[in-house]
Amino acid sequence: xxxxxxxxxxxxxxxxxxxxxxxxxxxxxxxxxxxxxxxxxxxxxxxxxxxxxxxxxxxxxxxxxxxxxxxxxxxxxxxxxxxxxxxxxxxxxxxxxxxxxxxx
Amino acid sequence: xxxxxxxxxxxxxxxxxxxxxxxxxxxxxxxxxxxxxxxxxxxxxxxxxxxxxxxxxxxxxxxxxxxxxxxxxxxxxxxxxxxxxxxxxxxxxxxxxxxxxxxxxxxxxxxxxxxxxxxxxxxxxxxxxxxxxxxxxxxxxxxxxxxxxxxxxxxxxxxx
Numbered sequence: 001x002x003x004x005x006x007x008x009x010x011x012x013x014x015x016x017x018x019x020x021x022x023x024x025x026x027x028x029x030x031x032x033x034x035x036x037x038x039x040x041x042x043x044x045x046x047x048x049x050x051x052x053x054x055x056x057x058x059x060x061x062x063x064x065x066x067x068x069x070x071x072x073x074x075x076x077x078x079x080x081x082x083x084x085x086x087x088x089x090x091x092x093x094x095x096x097x098x099x100x101x102x103x104x
Numbered sequence: 105x106x107x108x109x110x111x112x113x114x115x116x117x118x119x120x121x122x123x124x125x126x127x128x129x130x131x132x133x134x135x136x137x138x139x140x141x142x143x144x145x146x147x148x149x150x151x152x153x154x155x156x157x158x159x160x161x162x163x164x165x166x167x168x169x170x171x172x173x174x175x176x177x178x179x180x181x182x183x184x185x186x187x188x189x190x191x192x193x194x195x196x197x198x199x200x201x202x203x204x205x206x207x208x209x210x211x212x213x214x215x216x217x218x219x220x221x222x223x224x225x226x227x228x229x230x231x232x233x234x235x236x237x238x239x240x241x242x243x244x245x246x247x248x249x250x251x252x253x254x255x256x257x258x259x260x261x262x263x264x
Contacts, residue, residue: 002107002218003107003110003218004216005216006208006209007110008147008151009208010205010208011114011117011118011147013201013204013205013208014118014121014201015117015118015121015140015144016200016204017197017198017200017201017204018118018121018122018124018125018197019121019125020193020196020197020200021125021126021193021194021197022124022125022126023193024190024192024193024196024197025189025190025191025192025193025194025197026125026189026190026193027189027190028130030130030134030172030175030176030179031125031130031133033172034124034125034133034134034137034172035125037137037164037168038121038124038125038137038140041140041141041144041160041164044144044156044160045144045147045148048147048148048151048153048156049151051151051153052151052152052153052218052221053216053218053219055219058221058222060224060228060229060232062153063153063155063156063224063229064229064232064233064236064237064240066148066153066156067155067156067159067229068237068240068244070156070159070160070163070164071163071244071247071248072244072247073164073168074163074164074167074168075247075248075251075252076251077168077171077172078171078251078252078255079251079254079255079258081171081172081175081255082254082255082256082258082259083258084175084179085175085178085179085258085259086258086259088178088179092181094179
């Protein structure tokens, strides 16, 4: 069985949907961040797979996008976790269902 | 590319991702989240992008996963399990998965085999980063500085 692009896309889709599952169905703020990071990693895998199977691989466009995406995801994870710590300090909870002060 | 390697890495990654998404104890979920990233880095190696695989190991496993573990330790209460699980999230995730898989199978242009490519060297990545992508590089530097300052301000204790 030769490896086609389809197989890599199926794996990255499954990873994205598992990340979506974690982000949508968990009530702890850190789990939601874990889900978001997993979705970003699945998108990176997608980019690299498309770069590898492209017709002009001398242009490392997919690789560069993935490198920048990893940097941005790390920055966003840091800020998100700082937010979680700050919220925990004020409200002593990390359950996002209990953070409803801005609710209309 | 090795088919057996692909299957092993795919099973490892997806199993670890499912464990990270569904385990009750936070610490176990965070550690299997790190194993997921090991699997993704292995995929990058399989696809010939070794530099990105190593960057992934350094940044995601070495920084993000460790940061998540530290935050779990800092925001711990008496019970460290996650109470409450929303089942509609499972339905939405399966629906999105089904839709995307349909789209993948209907596209003819993605069922191609891998062409033989010259190896991507770090020299080439460095050249491209400094010539074509120099502005995104500066912007990412600025963004990382802003994120650093922002994160520090968010967790700094106010005096008085």
